[in-house]
Amino acid sequence: MVTYFRRMDDDRVFKALADPTRRFLLDLLFAREGRTLGELESAVEMTRYGVMKHLRVLEDAGLVITRRSGREKFHFLNPVPIRQVHDRWIDKYTERHVAALVDLKNELETER
């Protein structure tokens, strides 16, 4: 029960990952970092305000890091919180097995 409350902090990370649009924004930044709001906006079927709100959520969660330059704001993906999610439920010992299993699954699925 202690854990229950202590962990409430990373609520923001999981809440941020819960929305498909936000995950897609992370995908875009994963493919190529340093994008501006306008650039991201054009990739999603949504108004600028919606995208901004999503980016705000991602930034608050620490999943996206920004850097301003003049009137532009560049967005970068931060993988650290993702790794922490991983480490929460996959310990060092089982990691090898699980990773191998997932890799195998991917191979089998792409082979077809």
Added chain:
Amino acid sequence: MVTYFRRMDDDRVFKALADPTRRFLLDLLFAREGRTLGELESAVEMTRYGVMKHLRVLEDAGLVITRRSGREKFHFLNPVPIRQVHDRWIDKYTERHVAALVDLKNELETER
């Protein structure tokens, strides 16, 4: 945009992880697997129905696997979807660096 829609499937995994109670249930199963509903219920301040609903969501997402025996139902943690989340935004090359960084962070924080 293709990715955007193709990935809609794992919506369930992220939605499942979005709730603190569900994450706590995963913590409980991570600590010791094979728990029954009644056992999990007593660890959370919530009615049995709430816990059941959460377990259902976790099961639908594939994060929890169950096995019935008589009138009891045992719950087990499945780490595979967690690993898939990891692999989506952390590639093989940066994994080493990120993992080392997170480990270092943990050391520094527990040292104090």
Added chain:
DNA sequence: AAAATAGGTGACCATATGGTCACATGTCAA
């Protein structure tokens, strides 16, 4: 067979969340 135990369903309600709009600020170019 009756009672107790373990789990399950559908409806219901308060609140949280995603998305848009009107309006506003700061920066660059002509």
Added chain:
DNA sequence: TTGACATGTGACCATATGGTCACCTATTTT
């Protein structure tokens, strides 16, 4: 310095989500 560009804010609304309750089924025990 005027206009265009890039990003920001607060209010607002429809829908999704978490939690409870009344009621129900299946299995074990006495």
